[in-house]
């Protein structure tokens with residue numbers, strides 16, 4: 001260990017959960033649970049945050065990575081929502097600038113109606129004006145330029161081969177790309193931990209415990225050992241994502257009836273549009289019931305991401321078990337067929353697909369054409385006010401983007417009810433040590449202000465022994481940091497959430513073996529366990545065509 005770095009070893013430890021009493025226990029560590037834990041801890045509330053799986057292993061790991069600044073809410077005429085999303089996007093950028101990037105997005109204009117250049121110019125002016133404070137406190141290179149309209153020639157130069165009938169140009173606006181949504185959730189959790197919160201993964205909430213009409217904690221099971229115990233808490237925040245209603249039901253609390261849609265994205269290894277995301281209408285009929293400006297086709301977005309392209313999103317009502325949700329080959333082939341139809345010149349083929357995401361989102365119904373209508377609003381249910389126990393809040397979210405704003409609302413409700421004043425906690429300084437100059441760009445781009453903590457796990461000054469893998473680059477210190485400070489227990493935790501090495505394409509067999517062996521050395525796995533861990537990774541790629 002480099003002596004100049006102080007390393008705080010915070011291995012997964014259950015004793016503080018068993019012994020303590022918490023002001024709040026947050027169930028679920030997706031982006032909503034993590035943002036809640038951070039907001040609550042920052043307000044001085046003693047907070048536990050638990051997840052039945054790894055942190056950020058469900059819906060929040062499956063997004064299209066766009067932090068939307070509200071342009072889409074213009075069509076709903078919902079200015080409050082627009083302002084909230086602009087604020088939330090700004091908060092994300094300030095919180096984790098190293099994981100944020102300005103993303104140009106474009107849609108084609110055509111015809112003389114609501115998709116005409118004139119309508120696009122009006123939308124741009126309004127969007128620029130309503131979001132005039134979008135860059136407040138944002139570092140220069142992250143600042144989002146104002147939107148604009150572009151000519152047909154510029155659009156075709158940017159997106160050659162677009163075959164939209166009557167194409168007259170494009171509307172361009174800027175959003176934020178959260179290149180690694182999983183690490184962004186981890187950032188919130190570790191920032192919450194710095195402020196005194198206790199996060200723990202693989203701790204499943206079985207039941208919310210109540211007495212005399214008031215919440216008194218959560219009955220949990222430690223997944224690795226199967227050991228049950230109770231966490232005592234005055235408040236419970238149910239941020240269990242698609243499981244939030246099941247958890248209420250298991251606790252004997254009237255659930256909030258919710259229909260769910262399976263939402264799927266694919267990742268392709270080709271960079272179809274390297275500089276700009278583009279939204280193109282698919283052939284799927286769709287009418288947005290709430291929109292002032294109704295449209296009748298669903299958009300597919302093509303987002304440049306890590307040298308490939310994210311494409312989505314397709315929606316289908318889901319009535320199956322939530323545990324079984326994985327993208328299937330049929331899901332990915334359907335999206336490829338759709339892309340072939342709307343942009344034939346890209347020549348996309350099933351073999352280009354390198355990964356796929358699936359998550360469940362709340363839906364409001366099915367429209368006349370059979371298309372899924374997504375729910376349009378997040379929900380915070382204060383159960384004490386709807387005949388349920390006091391001290392329980394449930395969150396039902398629709399967008400990654402709005403998590404910080406909804407989290408602050410949760411904190412405000414709890415502070416108001418308890419009559420407590422927010423006791424703003426100063427954010428503690430990160431590690432004091434020096435990051436070796438040759439590693440600085442890599443570590444800062446991955447871990448921001450936590451880079452010195454990661455560097456603290458460098459075993460020796462001899463750079464030859466630093467690397468676990470040179471291509472893709474991964475340091476032994478990073479793996480030790482994941483295990484010792486970020487509670488990584490499985491190979492999937494490292495590949496999908498800590499590094500993202502598995503979320504673009506299937507990692508090569510050699511890398512899987514190297515990583516499994518290195519984790520085995522830290523965690524005492526035998527050969528059979530290593531094999532099992534590799535099989536768990538491969539399960540996530542079962543949706544790929546055989547030749548991949």
Ligand SMILES: Cc1cc2nc3c(=O)[nH]c(=O)nc-3n(C[C@H](O)[C@H](O)[C@H](O)COP(=O)(O)OP(=O)(O)OC[C@H]3O[C@@H](n4cnc5c(N)ncnc54)[C@H](O)[C@@H]3O)c2cc1C
Nearest residue numbers: 028030032052058059060064066205241359398399400401
């Ligand atoms: C394909 C797709 C694309 C999307 N694209 C975008 C986008 O570009 N921009 C955007 O803003 N939004 C997007 N979204 C929406 C966004 O991803 C979700 O709204 C958001 O991630 C939901 O976060 P969450 O924390 O509520 O849920 P989750 O991330 O699902 O977190 C809930 C957590 O609770 C845990 N949990 C459940 N039950 C228990 C229990 N009993 N005990 C303990 N833990 C439990 C789960 O393991 C899970 O980790 C997209 C969604 C999908 C599916």
